Amino acid sequence: MTPMPEHLRRAARTRTQEAENQARTALAELVKAGKLISFTAVARQAGVSTDFLYRSPELRKQIERHRAKGGSASALPAEPSGDSSTSAAVRALSARLTRQQQAHREEVARLRKALEIAQGENLELRRSLARYEVD
Incomplete structure (x- = not known):
């Protein structure tokens, strides 16, 4: 299998970084609005998939931490x-x-x-x- 060209790797990293930024912004907006935090809510707000959020260790930890603070959000x-x-x-x-x-x-x-x-x-x-x- 041939390796991916550098310009495609850069584009993929950029897309991933933008999606992570969108997710962080969405999480902050949901927290500020006092809404219940869940992976689905963050994914909808950010326009990314829940799978993306689960696969991103840093985002996953942040969402789980905020979700745990909210209490009932984990039971959504x-x-x-x-x-x-x-x-x-x-x-x-x-x-x-x-x-x-x-x-x-x-x-x-x-x-x-x-x-x-x-x-x-x-x-x-x-x-x-x-x-x-x-x-």
Whole structure:
């Protein structure tokens, strides 16, 4: 596997940094407004996924700390449904990817068979042409 070019790595780091900044700003706004803190609330406010928040150790700690301060925020029913909808989306995308992979495998097999036939015909035509050529 070839390594990712530096300009793409920089762009990915920049995107991640911007998303982290958006999440921090959203968390601060929710805290300032006195709203209950949850991963789902922060994700919605910041425009990022809950998965992104869970995978970012620093953001995760901050959200969990604020959520624990709020007490009832940790018992929000919205968070499990946010996770299940994320999981449902992942499952749907995985199923779609599996179907596409199977379709591609079938197409590759069909094309390989067609190529074998074409190569066989090509070989047969070259042999018959060689019989008629004069040296």
